[in-house]
Amino acid sequence: MIMGRLWRPDQEQREATVPHIDPESHLICEHGKRLVLTCAHCQVLAHASPIAVPRFQELQSYRPAQIGVVLRCDACLAPIFLRFTARAYAPTRIELAPQFAEVERARERFDCTYLPEDVELLFKEALTCFSGGAHNAFASMCRRTAQALFSDLGEAGKLKLFDALNEVRDLTALAPDTFAKIRSVLFGIASDPRPGIPLLHSHEAGVLLEVMKDLLYQTYVRRGRLEQAMRVRRFFYEEAHNPPRVSSLPNAG
Numbered sequence: 001m002i003m004g005r006l007w008r009p010d011q012e013q014r015e016a017t018v019p020h021i022d023p024e025s026h027l028i029c030e031h032g033k034r035l036v037l038t039c040a041h042c043q044v045l046a047h048a049s050p051i052a053v054p055r056f057q058e059l060q061s062y063r064p065a066q067i068g069v070v071l072r073c074d075a076c077l078a079p080i081f082l083r084f085t086a087r088a089y090a091p092t093r094i095e096l097a098p099q100f101a102e103v104e105r106a107r108e109r110f111d112c113t114y115l116p117e118d119v120e121l122l123f124k125e126a127l128t129c130f131s132g133g134a135h136n137a138f139a140s141m142c143r144r145t146a147q148a149l150f151s152d153l154g155e156a157g158k159l160k161l162f163d164a165l166n167e168v169r170d171l172t173a174l175a176p177d178t179f180a181k182i183r184s185v186l187f188g189i190a191s192d193p194r195p196g197i198p199l200l201h202s203h204e205a206g207v208l209l210e211v212m213k214d215l216l217y218q219t220y221v222r223r224g225r226l227e228q229a230m231r232v233r234r235f236f237y238e239e240a241h242n243p244p245r246v247s248s249l250p251n252a253g
């Protein structure tokens, strides 16, 4: 009996924390919380409410390895399709893995206005790979984007980018092995006779994405926006100090 009492709170706690489908076909999320995710349609980080969950009895009869659920984005009301892996079919609950796959992922965006044409083309393809979950194709396109950057900026610019990458590491306390991989993706390793691009898992790819955005922002977007703002300031200054002369129209008669 004592063993049973000791066991029960653990079991109850486990049942409360594990995402599952109950016999009423309700999706119960981890810790009973509501799901929060970035909607692929409106790009807002919003709550999502389950609107279509497969019937409990039907799942119990077929016992599929993967279970699809539809939620509604509370911000834009669009449907969000998720795929869960079924972990266990118990008589009173169907346990799901805490990680789920978003069938439609939010597209990654970046303001490419100030980027040189070839850098923009390559980085847009990199974003397409990332949005599609092809993380190593993304890394390969980041290498090509970096090569386009180097040829645009020259050797001095390449050294500046190297410093900027070190700065990102110091600012964000990047883990040494993640940093080493990202440096190797972007710059390669000079001592390696056959420089390859290391394999990245999804978290490392996410970090690489943020690093790329920061490098491109620092290199082009920041300067482009400042130049644009200064041009506007100069225009208003010159307007105020040298108002255009009103010339009289030539007499048509």
Ligand SMILES: [Zn+2]
Pocket: 039, 040, 041, 042, 043, 044, 046, 073, 074, 075, 076, 077, 078
């Ligand atoms: Zn939405």
